[in-house]
Amino acid sequence: INKEYQTTIFEKFFTAEDVNLHSSGKTQFRSGGPGLGLTIAKGIVEAHGGRIWVESQGYDPEKNPGSTFFVLLPAYEGEASSQSNISSAIIR
Incomplete structure (x- = not known):
């Protein structure tokens, strides 16, 4: 993933490539x-x-054919989070 796209790829409907090249095959x-x-x-x-x-x-498909995605989640002990946090999960 080009550096210029590394923050914008998380925005709604952003595609770095031509959507006409889409393939859902693995x-x-x-x-x-x-x-x-x-x-x-x-x-x-x-x-x-x-x-x-x-x-x-x-x-660069020859020298660097991939990207690394990181997910960092907090670890909580005790009760699950409250119902009020659910509203923050809505994507706007």
Whole structure:
């Protein structure tokens, strides 16, 4: 993932590639879907008090063919979080 996209990929409907190249097959990956997956993931992670981010040297299929996504979630002991936290999980 190019550095210029590493913060914007978590925004709704963002796609870094041509959406006409979309392939849902596991062996033909070239692009993404409608641009909601990472937005949903970010909403879930943040609703649990966590962080999500990506690190990559940029897109180069020969030297660096991938990116690393990190999810950091807090560990709580005791009772589950209250119902009032559910409203923060809604993606706006």
